[in-house]
Amino acid sequence: MSIPWDPVINDRLTRLHFLARQLVWGMNSGNHRSNRVTQSIEFVEHRNYQPGDPISAIDWKVFARTDRLMIRRQQADTDAQVVLVLDATGDMQSGMDGEADQWEDSKFGKALTSLAALTMMSHKRGDPVGAWVCGGSANHAGLNGFVPPSGRSMHPIFHLLASVKPSGGTALANSLTQLNMQLRRKSIVIIVSDWMEDPTAWGGALELMAASGHDIRCLQLYSRQEWEMDLPESIKVFGFEQQSEQPIQPSAMKDIFAEEVARYISEVETWSARANAIWVQSALEDDLLGSLIQLVRGRMR
Amino acid sequence: MNLHWLNSGIWWLLPLVGLPILAHLIRRPPSQRWAFGSMYLLSRVQHKVTKRNRLHDWLLLLLRIALLCMLGLAILRPEIRWTVPNEQQEYARNVVLLVDTSLSMGQTLTEQTEQTALEWAKRDIQGILKEDIGERQFQLLTFDASVDVVLDDWNSDATVVSASLSSIQQSEKSGRLAPGLQKARQLLDGQGGEIWLYSDQSGHVADGIEDEIALLVQQNVALIPKDIPIESPSNMVITSAQYSTGLEGGTLRFVLQHYGTQSQEVRCMVTLPDGSSINTFVQTLPNGEVESFVTLPRVTDGGIGQIEVMDERLTLDNLYHFHLPKIGASRVLLVDGDPGSAAIDSEVYYLERALTPSSVGAGIVPEILSDLSAQEPSVETHAVIFLANVPNPASNIGALTEFVRSGGGVFIALGGNTDIERVNQLWKHLLPSAIKDRKTLASDLALGIPTALPDLTHPLFQPFARGGLNGFPNTKWLEIFRLEDTVPEENVLLALENGLPLLVEQKVGKGRVCILLSMIDMAGGNFPLQSIYMPLMQKMTTYLGGSASGGMRLSHIVGETVNVMTPQTDESMLWTYSGVSSSAQRTANGVRLDTELSGAHTLIIDGGPVLAWLAVNTDRTESDVIVPSPILDVAAEIAPEAFSRREEGAPWLVLLALFLGLIQALLSFPKQETV
Numbered sequence: 001m002s003i004p005w006d007p008v009i010n011d012r013l014t015r016l017h018f019l020a021r022q023l024v025w026g027m028n029s030g031n032h033r034s035n036r037v038t039q040s041i042e043f044v045e046h047r048n049y050q051p052g053d054p055i056s057a058i059d060w061k062v063f064a065r066t067d068r069l070m071i072r073r074q075q076a077d078t079d080a081q082v083v084l085v086l087d088a089t090g091d092m093q094s095g096m097d098g099e100a101d102q103w104e105d106s107k108f109g110k111a112l113t114s115l116a117a118l119t120m121m122s123h124k125r126g127d128p129v130g131a132w133v134c135g136g137s138a139n140h141a142g143l144n145g146f147v148p149p150s151g152r153s154m155h156p157i158f159h160l161l162a163s164v165k166p167s168g169g170t171a172l173a174n175s176l177t178q179l180n181m182q183l184r185r186k187s188i189v190i191i192v193s194d195w196m197e198d199p200t201a202w203g204g205a206l207e208l209m210a211a212s213g214h215d216i217r218c219l220q221l222y223s224r225q226e227w228e229m230d231l232p233e234s235i236k237v238f239g240f241e242q243q244s245e246q247p248i249q250p251s252a253m254k255d256i257f258a259e260e261v262a263r264y265i266s267e268v269e270t271w272s273a274r275a276n277a278i279w280v281q282s283a284l285e286d287d288l289l290g291s292l293i294q295l296v297r298g299r300m301r
Numbered sequence: 302m303n304l305h306w307l308n309s310g311i312w313w314l315l316p317l318v319g320l321p322i323l324a325h326l327i328r329r330p331p332s333q334r335w336a337f338g339s340m341y342l343l344s345r346v347q348h349k350v351t352k353r354n355r356l357h358d359w360l361l362l363l364l365r366i367a368l369l370c371m372l373g374l375a376i377l378r379p380e381i382r383w384t385v386p387n388e389q390q391e392y393a394r395n396v397v398l399l400v401d402t403s404l405s406m407g408q409t410l411t412e413q414t415e416q417t418a419l420e421w422a423k424r425d426i427q428g429i430l431k432e433d434i435g436e437r438q439f440q441l442l443t444f445d446a447s448v449d450v451v452l453d454d455w456n457s458d459a460t461v462v463s464a465s466l467s468s469i470q471q472s473e474k475s476g477r478l479a480p481g482l483q484k485a486r487q488l489l490d491g492q493g494g495e496i497w498l499y500s501d502q503s504g505h506v507a508d509g510i511e512d513e514i515a516l517l518v519q520q521n522v523a524l525i526p527k528d529i530p531i532e533s534p535s536n537m538v539i540t541s542a543q544y545s546t547g548l549e550g551g552t553l554r555f556v557l558q559h560y561g562t563q564s565q566e567v568r569c570m571v572t573l574p575d576g577s578s579i580n581t582f583v584q585t586l587p588n589g590e591v592e593s594f595v596t597l598p599r600v601t602d603g604g605i606g607q608i609e610v611m612d613e614r615l616t617l618d619n620l621y622h623f624h625l626p627k628i629g630a631s632r633v634l635l636v637d638g639d640p641g642s643a644a645i646d647s648e649v650y651y652l653e654r655a656l657t658p659s660s661v662g663a664g665i666v667p668e669i670l671s672d673l674s675a676q677e678p679s680v681e682t683h684a685v686i687f688l689a690n691v692p693n694p695a696s697n698i699g700a701l702t703e704f705v706r707s708g709g710g711v712f713i714a715l716g717g718n719t720d721i722e723r724v725n726q727l728w729k730h731l732l733p734s735a736i737k738d739r740k741t742l743a744s745d746l747a748l749g750i751p752t753a754l755p756d757l758t759h760p761l762f763q764p765f766a767r768g769g770l771n772g773f774p775n776t777k778w779l780e781i782f783r784l785e786d787t788v789p790e791e792n793v794l795l796a797l798e799n800g801l802p803l804l805v806e807q808k809v810g811k812g813r814v815c816i817l818l819s820m821i822d823m824a825g826g827n828f829p830l831q832s833i834y835m836p837l838m839q840k841m842t843t844y845l846g847g848s849a850s851g852g853m854r855l856s857h858i859v860g861e862t863v864n865v866m867t868p869q870t871d872e873s874m875l876w877t878y879s880g881v882s883s884s885a886q887r888t889a890n891g892v893r894l895d896t897e898l899s900g901a902h903t904l905i906i907d908g909g910p911v912l913a914w915l916a917v918n919t920d921r922t923e924s925d926v927i928v929p930s931p932i933l934d935v936a937a938e939i940a941p942e943a944f945s946r947r948e949e950g951a952p953w954l955v956l957l958a959l960f961l962g963l964i965q966a967l968l969s970f971p972k973q974e975t976v
Contacts, residue, residue: 094338107338196341226339234331239340246343247331253346260346 003116003162004104009289013121013296046070081149081185082122082129084115084157085176087193088136090240092166094194096223096284098235107221108166110288111192114219115161117292118190123154131157132182134175134193137165146182169241172197176205186213190295195220195268203271216277217295220268224283227261229254307378307949315373322366364965371958379950384933386525387943388495393523395455395494396439397485398426398462400469403445403476404859404923405503408615411532418529422499423466425527430459440488441465444481445474446860450488473617473899474860475923476506478932482513486522493521498932501529504923507932514939524944526932534926535561537585537612538919539569539621550597550628555608555621557593559585560925568611571595574604574625583610588927603627603681605901605916618924622901622916624854632684633667633842638691638718640671641822648689648714648821651829655838673697678704681911684846685709689821690716694727702730706810710845713814714821715739715782731814733807734786741780742797749777749826750797761794761844764836772833778803778826782818813845853913858920859899865913867891873907 049058049069059072088108095106103109115131122129130149145164147156172193179189189209195202195218209216225231231250238245272279278298282291306312337343406419430439439462441451451465478500485496496517500506517524542555553571564587571579583593608621633656637649649669656667667687670676674696678686686704688711705711711731715724725735743749752773755762765772781801788805794815795804807814819825828834857863867874867890874885874892878900885892885904892904894915902915937944 091338091340094336098335098337100336194338196339198341223338226337227342231335232333235333235335236331237335237337237340237343239337242340245334246347248343256346256349257342260342264342264345 003112003158004109005116006113006288009113009117009292010120012289013117013292014124046072080127081187082118082127083132083149083179083183083187083189084118084129085132085134085179085189085191085193086111086115086136086161086164087134087172087191087195088164088166089134089169089171089193090167091196092194092221093240094223096225098231098237100240105284107194107223107284110221110282110284111219112161114192114288114292115190116158118296119154119157119161121296123151126151129154129157131160132175132179133160133164135166135168135171137167146179148182149185149187166240170197170201173201173205176202176209180205180209180212180214183212183214186215188215188217190217190219192219192221194222199264199267199271203267203274206271206275206277210275210277215298216275217298218272218277218279219291219295220279220281222281222283224285227257229257302381302383305380305382307380308376311376314376317369317373322362361965361968364961364968368958368961368965371954371961375951375954375958379954380947381950382937382941382945382947384931384937384945386933387518387523387936387940388525392435393493393495394436394438395489395492396437397488397494397496398439398441399481399485399496399498399500400426400441400443401445401476401478401481401498401500401506402443402469402472403504403506404473404617404919405476405501405536405615405926407471407617408501408531408534408536408926409613410530412535412614417471418501418531419469419471421529422527423469425499426466426497427463430463434459440485441469442481442484442488443469444478444484445472445476447474447477448480448484450484455488471617473897473919475504475858475920476500477508478506479509479513482510482517482524486513486516486520489520489522491520495523495525498524498526499529500526500932501531501534501926502526502928502932503534503926504920507930507935510932510935511939514936514944518940518943524932524936531926533562534614534928535559535563536615536618536924536926537561537567537610538618538921538924539608539610540590540921542608542621542623544597544623544625548596550599550601552594552596553606553623553625554592554594555623556590557583557585557610558590558921558924560588560927561585561614562587569593570609570611571606572609573597573601573606575602577601597625597628599628601625601628605903605914607901615924615926618899618919618921620899620918622899622918624856624914624916627681632846634676634678634683634686635667635669636673636686636688636691637669637671638689638693639716646822648716649687651822651834652687652689652838655835656842673701678709680704680707680709683709685712685842687712687714689714690718692718692720694720694724698727702809705731705812705814708811710812711814712817712841712845714817714819716820716822717824719782721782731807731809732816733788733792733805734784736818737783737785739780739782743777743779746777746779746827749779750781750799750801752776752778752803753796753798753800755795759794761837761840764840765833769832769836772831774798776826776828776831776833778819778828780819780825784818815841815845855913855915857896857915857917859896859917860920861896863894863896863915864888865891865893865904865915867904867912870906874912875905875907877903877905 046059046062047070049071053071057071059070062068062070092108092111093100093103093106095102095109119129119131128149128151131147133145136145145160147160172195176191206216229250233249233251234247235250236245236247268279278295280291280294282288400419400422402419406422407417410416410418410421434457436457438455438457439452440455441462443449443451451468452462456462482496514524537557537559540556540558542553544551544553557567557569564585566582566584569581569583571581573579577598579595581593581595583591585591603626605622606625608623610619612619635649635652637647639648641647653667653669668683672693673686673688673691674693677697677700679700686701686709701711713731721736721738725732729735754770754773755765757763757766778797781797781803784802784805788802792806793802793804794806796802803818805816805818807816821828823829853865855863855865875882876885876894878898885894894902896917899917899919902917903911904913904915905911933944
């Protein structure tokens with residue numbers, strides 16, 4: 001599988017940079033401040049020594065003057081670390097018009113386009129960038145679905161994205177929890193998914209990541225045709241995560257389905273607010289670029 | 302209103318209605334597949350959509366089945382028919398008012414009102430007569446079992462017709478419409494007209510009217526039954542009552558029939574011939590019968606008793622009369638003329654043990670007197686009187702003679718107290734021959750004269766045909782009373798071996814007298830000690846008492862004519878009813894009575910015994926106030942064109958099918974069927 005590049009998106013995104021909404025590691029632009037305290041340049045404050053503090057951090061001069069053990073704290077500017085998360089569960093294969101084989105136009109194809117462009121953008125801006133895959137085929141070309149953030153080469157990320165095949169069922173909640181445990185530094189975490197799982201499950205994971213200090217940005221890919229039940233009459237629908245087919249009457253259930261979609265969106269907004277996440281929805285039928293610009297700039301739609 | 306199918310031959314096509322069900326259940330699923338990325342959202346609404354789809358589908362299915370059923374039924378061409386009077390379009394000048402006066406017309410219209418159906422009919426006629434009757438002229442007929450013409454001729458004066466209504470009386474008889482229709486048709490004399498029928502139509506009213514209906518139609522006569530507004534017809538009657546022996550004085554079992562739909566508890570009062578009453582309550586069944594009983598007292602008079610059921614709807618049939626024998630008195634009376642100083646000296650001693658061989662309470666328990674003057678003989682009280690060596694033949698001789706004539710039996714044993722001269726004088730009507738003298742046959746039993754073998758075909762000796770004949774030669778006699786005249790052979794029941802009559806019989810009226818021309822104790826021979834003594838005396842009791850029924854017991858229905866066979870006598874005979882006596886109408890063989898009212902009737906010889914008990918009850922069929930077959934239904938069977946209207950239902954069914962088709966189209970458009 002190859003990555004469906006979009007030159008227009010690449011061109012536009014490389015002219016942007018992430019606007020961090022809180023203190024994360026990064027120094028490239030100086031626009032986002034890190035809360036990491038190091039032995040670096042700028043003094044911040046003294047505080048009393050506590051057991052466990054490194055002895056090297058003791059300000060001996062102050063000790064000599066005051067006979068008190070004090071620790072010297074400094075603040076350092078860092079690069080913004082970006083982690084890109086790809087949802088590779090089965091339903092990401094679905095696209096427009098109920099077609100199952102046009103993968104470039106599927107949610108998964110759009111997700112690959114988005115993540116590749118964001119990788120390019122981050123790398124060109126000098127930000128360390130990594131990738132994390134939720135679900136998908138078991139063998140990610142020996143990369144175990146995670147490329148740690150790095151500023152050296154984009155190749156491992158592209159290799160990972162190109163080798164993933166969407167498959168399997170519910171995975172978001174566990175996967176995000178695991179990712180949170182992997183990340184040592186506070187990062188800008190960009191998750192591209194259809195989010196077609198129980199919000200109460202993944203919402204908790206998002207909240208946990210937010211509590212860890214990460215800047216969370218979510219791109220939700222969906223089919224407007226499906227959500228509006230603008231489907232032909234008398235069809236059998238099937239999902240890639242279920243084995244069975246189900247006949248439906250789209251016109252008969254249009255209203256009920258619309259109510260359910262509204263209820264779902266309300267739940268999503270609730271959970272994203274609790275995780276202080278940027279949430280951008282992008283219909284397959286619409287242009288992807290606008291959604292990505294919103295995502296990068298960190299503004300809600 | 303009845304439903305008929307004009308194309309009933311194609312009923313077998315109706316199961317085809319099941320085809321849409323099959324089509325509905327086995328229809329093809331949609332073929333187009335759609336990769337749906339929001340299956341999670343679909344799963345959240347799936348239970349709601351499935352429920353609505355099911356409801357929608359079943360509604361559609363029911364509508365379509367109903368549609369096909371309507372079309373199928375339309376093909377069968379249903380036709381509704383209902384009965385109507387053959388009322389004429391043109392004005393009918395002659396009108397016959399035909400009023401049912403039978404027993405069932407005495408029922409009240411409702412439970413709350415006391416107005417009967419007959420009273421309503423009269424008021425309705427009066428109401429019509431108060432209106433403008435135009436040139437109509439009326440005839441007024443009433444009918445129960447027979448027909449009465451109330452007006453002398455056709456009358457157009459409403460006042461006269463209205464006044465004549467007051468002469469119409471409620472009857473206890475059953476109703477028959479056919480003679481009434483016949484009379485009405487005869488009065489119309491082929492000129493056409495109308496018959497306004499006022500009848501509750503219950504019981505047998507409509508029986509046998511088929512021919513008359515055909516003639517009415519033929520003669521252009523309209524039969525217009527008036528609808529009497531009887532609300533929830535109901536009636537309770539006793540249909541039978543039977544006395545049987547048992548505890549205390551026995552049991553009177555009776556059956557209570559309820560014609561009505563509401564079960565209820567009703568009080569029944571049994572009144573015995575002596576006037577005493579017994580109350581009981583019976584829980585009735587809807588349209589069913591219930592058997593109940595009362596226990597009678599140990600002593601009560603015989604005669605006709607009555608049971609009254611306290612039913613307010615139709616009171617005329619509340620009484621049921623039944624026969625009851627006299628209870629509590631012994632049917633055998635022993636008159637011991639010579640009790641003697643010791644028990645074995647008494648004739649009655651042996652008789653009592655012959656009738657009650659084991660102990661008191663078994664067999665016949667006789668009543669014992671020393672003189673007949675102490676009690677007047679009556680067949681109502683006793684069946685058999687044994688006179689054993691009575692010294693005074695004059696005691697109650699008149700009553701004794703009447704007792705025999707009425708069917709009672711008398712057994713006379715002579716003896717030492719017998720005064721031959723007085724016996725011949727006073728009992729001359731009871732003896733086949735005067736007694737000549739008393740002769741000693743032997744002084745020792747060994748030399749006594751044996752009894753000759755009897756005629757075993759005679760009812761008295763039939764038991765000995767199976768054995769025990771030796772007892773007769775072993776029975777020897779020491780003394781005998783000889784008769785003046787030779788008695789006919791058929792009157793000699795038993796004789797000695799020397800030919801002298803020993804037991805002779807004399808029929809008197811309905812009863813008979815048997816005379817033993819010797820003594821029944823050991824003074825006359827060894828008879829009491831012989832094996833034949835006990836069975837012979839027991840058989841003698843039933844032989845003599847068999848016809849002592851105390852008068853005939855007859856049961857009849859109101860309206861029937863009763864013929865009673867009576868003895869040829871010049872004495873005056875009376876029918877007694879409710880304490881009032883009237884002369885009985887004589888016929889060639891007896892007397893007759895045309896029963897008009899229910900109750901207890903007795904036929905008596907003036908100053909004499911009761912010859913017949915007659916219990917007259919109303920017709921229980923007439924008591925059935927539930928109309929089994931309305932007259933118009935019967936008429937419609939005979940002349941359907943005249944007495945029925947019809948409406949074919951196919952067009953309505955097609956319209957309904959179209960309507961259902963429209964509804965189902967609206968429900969299914971533009972949707973297609975999926976599960």
